[in-house]
Amino acid sequence: MGSLVVVDKLTVSAGDATLVDQLSFTIRPGEVLALIGESGSGKTTTALALMGHVRRGCQISGGSVRIGDKDVLSLGAQPLRALRGRMVSYIAQSAAASFDPSRSIMDQVVEPTRIHGTMSRAQAEKKAVQLFKELALPNPDTIGQRYPHQVSGGQLQRLMAAMALITDPELVILDEPTTALDVTTQIEVLRAFRRVVRERRATAVYVSHDLAVVAQMADHILVLRNGQAQEINTTAGILSQPAHEYTRSLLAAARPAPLTTEVRKGELLLEVSELSAGYGALNAQGKPPVLILEDINFKLHKGQAIGVIGESGSGKTTLARAIAGLIAPCHGSILFKGRPLQPEVRQRSKEELRQIQIVFQMADTALNPSQSIERILARPLQFYKGLKGPALHKRIHELLDLVRLPRSVAQRLPGGLSGGQKQRVNLARALAAEPELILCDEVTSALDTVVGAAVLELMADLRRELGVSYLFISHDLHTVKSVCDEIIVMQHGRKLDQVARADFERGPHHPYYELLAASVPEMRQGWLDERDAALPAAALAT
Structure with a gap:
């Protein structure tokens, strides 16, 4: 059972800048509060402050945080260490960066119980296996014996x-x-998280910029911008009757409408024929030990996405890397403007690179x-x-304007930017070459909805004005539908289907395309319950 969380006038600063500005809210035991807002709005800073933690260079300069009977911000270093991982636990965005690759999974999962002395190793392993079952992990009795790279x-x-x-915390931060x-993986994880939070009646804070995901998890939503609360309400209230203009802009950007470019399809720009590629030294048959792509064929015209x-x-990413010359195909050809591209980037001309x-x-x-960003x-x-x-x-400033970043960013280092700002710098660097084809590998996956929508609009503008073409790689079908003329569907290194814009919403399509379409959360409460109700019990256990 979770505890009452009361935050009163929480303020976090970094030098003269205020990152979180006198924020107040309450979470009742067993409830889930979502923190939403664009990159840099203070979501993660607020979440970390609930543990009495701030990033280097920042400080909690005012307010209070109470979890149950603990006044978190008044605790010294040793009591804070005792609180973190025991009373409050944190689930980060990148699990791959959070695990030690040299230690078994079980060793790491039970480590909090050793640190806090809550139970014996045998008890901890038994509880871990039970949690593996609750989280619908495969082979729960043995998965702990594996290493992080093996899952x-x-x-x-x-x-x-x-x-x-594993320590039964009173507050969980996701x-x-x-x-x-x-x-498809997101749905599995979301379903498991929600079930565990509900069954354990945990108090939770869910940080996200995805309103559709939040709609399935949260009881209440707190909307943040520039470290200030814009509004707080029930999830149903926020989704149906948002009070603040900024909240309405988040909702509008959450599902981008199709961005019509009115670009007439031009000359054939890229032709990929029977392309196969993988990793490792080629064997006697000319195949790598790990074959990732097999027999990929498609054409892309000037101005097309x-x-x-x-x-x-x-x-998906291996395909982009092969076209860019970062991995040499083991079979097939790539033609650009009718001329073969050399397989490796070091063999290509300066103009081809541009x-x-x-x-x-x-x-x-x-x-x-x-x-620096300028450099x-x-x-x-x-x-x-x-x-x-x-x-x-002058051109550096123009590029920053183009991707909606302030010119002052030029003097900063990447570490001083939010994830969304860094991704926009990434895009600006590609645009600096004035290319004819941009390979976009999950270019909006790390962006909040408002910034992501702005980047998509920018890409549409560039298509109209410059005739630039895109190969747009994503797992977000809504985003792909909004910017692309055609969609290539891939599974296990093979192309299964290619769907034109006119056919996006009408079938029949390949069953895997239908699965991907059905796995994108809708921005309404109850969607996941309805989807689960329509699936056989065996499917929910995978």
Whole structure:
């Protein structure tokens, strides 16, 4: 059973900047409060403050946080260590970054019980197995013997939840726990989280920018912007009668409408024929030990946007990497403007490199943390355009304007930006080369709905004005439908179907396409219950 959480005038600052501004709210025992808002709104900062924790360079400068009978912000270092992982637990967005790859899963899941001395190792392992069952993990009796790399991303996310719940905390904080997952995996994880929270009557804080996911989890929603509360209400009230204009903008952006580009399909730009690719040294038959792509065929014309959807591991990113020259195909061909592209990026001409740019999924690892944003954007402008001096600085400012970032960002390091801001820098760097084809690998997956919608509108504008083409990789079918003329459906490295815009909403389609479409949460309460009611019991246990 969860505890009462009372937050009164919580204030978090970083130097002269106020990140959370006199925030007050109450969560009753057993309720789930969702914190929503755009990147930089203070969601995660607020959630971490409930544990008495702030990021480096920040401080909790005012207010109070009470969990049950504990005044969290008055606790010293040792009592805070005793509180974290015992009274309050935290489920992070990236499970892969949260586990030690050198230790077994069971060792790590039971570790909080050892730290806090709540039970013996044998009792902890027995409880862990029970949690594995509650979280619908496969082979619950033996999965703990595996190592993190031996389970899928969705399974690892649920294992992190088991680690957080094993001490029976009074408050559970879930920080974007399904954002990085593909839609079918997200539903499995969301279903498991919700069932465990409900059955254990846990008090929970759910941080997200996905209103459709929040609608399935939360009792109440607190809308944040610039560290300030815009409104707080029941989930039903927020979804049906939002009081604040900002909340209405979040709802409007949550499901982007189709962005018509009115771009007439031009010359054939890219032709992929019988493409196969994988990882590892080729064997005598010319095949790698790990074959990821097999016999992929499609054509993309100038000004066109083609979406590629599928679960994690379906080969979407490997396809983009092969086109970009970052992995050499073992079979097939890639023609660009009718000319064969060399298989490796180092073999391609400077002009070919300029014409095909890629925006990677993980902005954190795609940007050099030691270089300023100005320097990051200057490199392609100097390399491809030869710009320097005032012309260089002017173009950097234009690129920042283009992706809706303040020009002051130019002097900052990537570590000082939010996830959404870093992804926009990623896009600006690709645009600096003025390419004809941009390979977008989950370019909006880390963005909040408002910023994501702005980026999609920007991409549509670039298609209209410049005739730029896109290969748009995503697991979000709504996003793909809003920006793409056609959708390629992939599973296990193979192309299953290719659907034109006119046929998005009418079938018949491949069953896997229908599964992906049915797995995208709708922005209303009860959607997940209705979906589960329509599935056989065996499907819910997987």
